[in-house]
Amino acid sequence: MVPGGALALVLAAALVHALWNVLFARGGRGIGVLAVTNAAGFVAWAPVALGRWSIEAAVWPYLLAGAAFQIYYLLVLNRAYARAPAHTVYPLARGLGPVLVLVVAVAVGARVPGWAVVAVGSISVGVWLTVTGSVDRRVLGAAFPVAVSLAGFPFVAAYGLRHADPATYLWLSTLPVTVGTLVAGRSELRAALRPMTVVTGVGMVAAGGLTMAALAMVEPSQVPAVAALRETGILFVVPLSWLLDRTFARRAAMGAVLVFVGVVLLAAG
Template sequence: SEDTYSATAVAIAVGVFVFAPVAALTWRMEQSAWPYIAASSALELLYLVLLSAGYARAAMSFVYPIARGSAPVIVLLASVLALGVGVSLLAAAGVVVIAVGILLVRGLRGAGSMGELSIALGVGACIAGYTLVDKHGIAHANPFSYLEVVFALTALGYVAGALRLRGAGALRQGLRASSVLAGVGFFAAYALVLAALRLAPAASVAAVRESSVVFATAWLALSGRERVTRERLAGACAVVAGVALVSLG
């Protein structure tokens, strides 16, 4: 089977390489952007490490909905606790629906271990963290410049770790068309997220991103890559419904 660590290392390195010319042509970086860049790259690195560990230990249909569904909730809670933002009844209802969805994804009989659940929630916390950081960071830099530096620093740490743990041979094997496309797609998608963060609140942007949960779960089921139970599919749909309520709230 594919080594998720090596494939991820190749993907992020390719993304940094491909988008370097765009970042150079649109370069704008204020000195005040660097603390945000440092924080974001650290959170991105932890996100990638936890995500790779999660996919190595558990099914994608388990990790992905929980990680993505918990992120908007964490963003909302952070906004309330740190910024004093009020919570509407709609948003509170959304949090409850997401919690129910996560329980369904995990399985009412506890199909996923506490370790796997902790990793998935850790991924969600990282997503929430770098979303909040980037919301403020891009006020001090061009989005492409900001993204390029964040991921260049992240790539240095992740690729160095993959080389140490897996070796150069594993990285060469990870250089596949799927990894290259994933790197380009991931970088381009997050550039769009940064553009959205300039125009909308972080909680709303985080919520809209998580609509991918139901599409990813449906794709896994239809492609036969994983056996997705009705319970898990219902949980993914509940997560998306809850995210929509949080966004509307």
């Protein structure tokens, strides 16, 4: 059972994560936007990370792996949102994460209970509803890599957080992607510097910080439940998208709800 404090943190992370994704999807494209977003989050989180500074030498392999996931995630997320709106990409990518975890479990010989099969079925139908009718099916190819990073990062972080404070761990794991995008997008920084881009970056790091704090409160065996519970952001992103863009199809909303039901079943088990 996930502790109450971790549950509250991960639900707050889901809401903030959904909000910044909606803003990010509506923002501009390009490496300059990524650079400003990352830099805003990095600077905003610096006082928290430095104020709580605590790190051991054993954390570095996990930090390097986490940094690789950060870079990979932002690149494929930017590509996915260039192809389709947030209310279709978001449920698809977030919903596939728990499914990938389950597939890996089956591949290594784990016994899959009936409720897990029902959960995967609900997620699969929800994903199908999200993709069909309102967006080109090629979005599946763009969202799948996002799901891979979403499934892998929490497991790496859960072990790395044994050797560092959550705030410190998050800040250091975002350093490589922040520096890399700033260097690559230096010619586009002025054009990309807008209030929405800065707010998106702050929301990105805030959601990550809340998730890191939740992961630090649980055992590694509870990481799948935390990862699944964070997918409640699927429900948050639908009304947020509707408030900003009332043109998306009801099928997408229905799909998001089904994905959410499947995720809850995975977490409850």
